[in-house]
Amino acid sequence: MPRPDPKEKLDALKPKEGPSKAIIAAIVVVVLVLGGFAALIVSQTGGSDSTKGTALPKGAIADGNGIVAYPGVAKKGVPTVDLYEDFQCPICNELEKANGSDIYAMGKSGQIKLVYHMMTFLDQNEHNTASALAANAGYCAADAGKFPEYHKANYAGQPAQEGAGYTVADVKKFGRQAGITGSALKTFDSCVDANKYAKYVQATETRSGKNGVNSTPSVFINGKQLDQNSQDYSSLLSQPGSFPKVLKAHS
């Protein structure tokens, strides 16, 4: 019987020589770099905030900078109140319930310049398009001079369960509840059906993100955001009638 070749044992102890590690590492790095370039392109394809060449709803500020609730009535030197909301956002509805009527009243009487920024990112969270549908309907109502009324009716009709969304019939109903009638109602309905202000809806979402708003409701008084951890912010959401006091403290 021949003696076992010692070379075999030695070979077994030697590390295997697989494919070049450098080549595999290079492939991984190339894949990551390509992914980086792809991300660069993809991240730029998000919606634009430009509204150049498109019709603006009545009272809307160009490039998605929000819609003035009562255009032309704000008195000189009054504070500007910017509200960033989403029609599907339940906490926005808390703000609406607690202080909506005061906010409308002060806007209507010109004591504040009231600007709404209707964001739509909850559509992504809820996998629907209800926020965009409602925002567009709001702008259609603005053309009839009824944005605040629509806004109020929409929140009153917000589904109890977040994410249930709105149908076209829902938002048309809100338009009627807002008091749009006659030929204006016809215009409103066709504006809803045509999704006429889709571009302004997108522009508002993008612009709001650029303004540093990532959550709703966000409240700005004279351009300064109200801290969402502050007592004043939480009273706006929970204490009816707290708006004038909070406004005074921050303007």
Add this chain to the structure above:
Amino acid sequence: MSSEVGSVSVHDVQTRDWRPWVGLLARLVLGVTYLVAGVDKGSNLEQTKRATRAFQILPYDLANLWGTFMPFLEIVLGVLLIIGLLTRFTAVLGGLLMLAFIIGIASVWARGISIECGCFGGGGATVTTHYPIDLLRDTGLLICAIWLAVLPRTRAGLDGRLWG
């Protein structure tokens, strides 16, 4: 299983080393976490971009870019860790990424910003934060990454099969 044995070096067999088994566990924990997180984030890029912006660390465009790239990076790292290819390299990269997450969460906590970390998709503003748990989890994952960076030889990994 002879192929199993083939992936473990002779040295390991002889000393009955337990460390490659810990390495396997670390690889799977870190790898599966990255893969799941990456797929979740990647399936809703707009939301991930917004969650990234909510940290208020990077400027708008850069935050969007990072929010788009990060899920892809996580998926690549997750797959490489699970199959055990280039373990040291991926562990170092994965550890640095985890360190960035820890710094990010600590930073929003310190600045009193209330957000959901978006660690597994979702994210954005919230009323109820859970930063201590987020940080504890990420620290555990960082320890996995450090273990693998120091001891990249693990059981049942491609590295072992290719290069012993």
